[in-house]
Amino acid sequence: MTDTRGSGGALAGVRVVDLSRVLAGPYCAQLLGDHGADVVKVEPPVGDLTRTWGPSRADGVSAYYAGLNRNKRHLVADLTRSEGRDLVLGLLADADVVVENFKPGTLERWGLAADDLMASLPRLVWCRVTAFGADDPLAGQPGYDAVIQAHAGLMHLNGDPQGPPTRWPVPIADLTTALHAFSGVLLALQERERSGRGQMVEISLYDAALSLLHPAAASYFMTGVPPSRLGSAHPDIAPCETFRSPLGELYVAAGSDRQFSVLVDVLGAPALAADPRFATNADRLRHRHELNAELAGLIGRLDPSTDIATELIARGVPASLVRPVEAVLAALELAERGMVAELDGLRMLGIPVHLSRTPGSIRTPPRAVGADVPREATPA
Known part of the structure; x- marks a missing residue:
């Protein structure tokens, strides 16, 4: 993909403050940045936890972090100190969107309560990502993707019928949460065009995971028959299964x-x-x-x-041989369609939404902790 650092996008002019950590929040903010939003990622001095996950470059950019934090400026703020809070308040003064995933009560202790800030900044769209939501009995508790998969029933459905429940090998709950958060932010920005006011966008990993229980939930609601693990088979279509062929595993869905x-x-x-x-x-x-x-x-x-x-x-x-990931990523058509990109020596997945007039672009790579200098914010 061509480096188009100066190009606009569908969200050009939208300013986003990304206070989130780990996966769902950062991925949502990256999606906004991919489509032209000016995203500022604010990390604690030790950096986002995912900087320590998996293989890493010398500048502290791990592969895990790199997949979630392109098209952002990288600032540092210690929110336990007044200087850090002042930096964030300055950024919020001219922001359109804030994305955060702190535990309930954390921002309030630091004097950054969402209700207070949205009252003083009425156009601000506040995107809050939590593990279990505000009303669940587990509200406020931590919840990583694998735990949410287990709690929401996704793990129960995954795996061989004769084997144990199995974690999906991609962070499906986190990624789905990010996509719902992204769409929620876009909905709030669209509604703001009519009302002139921002609003709270709330999405939990648990709710996002529950939204994936199709067709299992629909079938259970209709029949009362509990769903079970089917391996690679489909509960409502046959044949829809993997078969061993002389060329490798073949998936057929008739x-x-x-x-x-x-x-x-x-x-x-x-x-x-x-x-x-x-x-x-x-x-x-x-x-x-x-x-x-x-x-x-x-x-x-x-x-x-x-x-x-x-x-x-x-x-x-519909049929395909089951291809290993390395073969998929090496396929020439991925680069031709922009789904594998390279910027500053870093290879990454591309942008799946293709707009004809205002396409997304990969302009800046993930960078070291605090690599950028704060820009002066416009007073509220």
């Missing part, structure tokens, strides 16, 4: 009767489409194990020279 008919035709067993056990999706779900056995045999005996995934896709059946 969501319609037509797609199933094409699938078995490509596999050289068209009669299976007329088998009463497999005639409809409902039939295939009832006979899932018999169906999987039939397909496993057919796929396992394929000629190793047959690019079955490409053939199925070409005929309208």
Whole structure:
């Protein structure tokens, strides 16, 4: 991706103060920055905790931190001291958005209560990220992504049916929280155009994780049957499963009767489409194990020279070999589409939302703790 440090974006002119730490808040603020907002990240003197997670450069930018903190200026403020609080108050004086994820009561102890600041800065959009929200019995308690996955039932659904519950290997609760926070900020900024007033945007990791319980929650509400682990299978579609092929693990998702008919035709067993056990999706779900056995045999005996995934896709059946991450990130089309970028020697994922007139851009890399000089804020 071309370095477009001077370009605007859909959020050009929006000023954001990022007081958040770790993942959900910083990722939300990064998304705002990707689309042109002027984001100032304010860290404690020791830096964001994620600077210590995983491989790191000599300047204290870890790989984990780098994935969440581009397109930001990097300042330091000790909020337990008056000088640090004054710095933040100066930044807030001309800010449009603040993102924070402090435990309840922390900012109040430092004289930075949201209610007071929003009263004096009525256009300010305040984005608050918490673990469990304000009304949950666990309100105010810490909650990392894996704990939220367990608490919200996501972990219960993930893993082999005969195995233990398994953590999703990506921080799905944190990332989803960030996306909801991002959309909430945009909603509040849009509404401010009508009312002239900001508002509080609240999102918890727990609520965000609960929002991912589809179709498990919808099915349970309708039937009363508790959902269970299915491995890589789908609860409502068959076949939708991983099969071992001569070229590696193959995932096939034939969501319609037509797609199933094409699938078995490509596999050289068209009669299976007329088998009463497999005639409809409902039939295939009832006979899932018999169906999987039939397909496993057919796929396992394929000629190793047959690019079955490409053939199925070409005929309208969703399918893919299960690709390792390193192969995915090395694919040429990612760079061509801007989904792998490089800036100042640092490779990173790109911006997934592509706007035709005001595209996002990667302008500045993540930097060392306190690398930037505070800019004078406009008095309130």
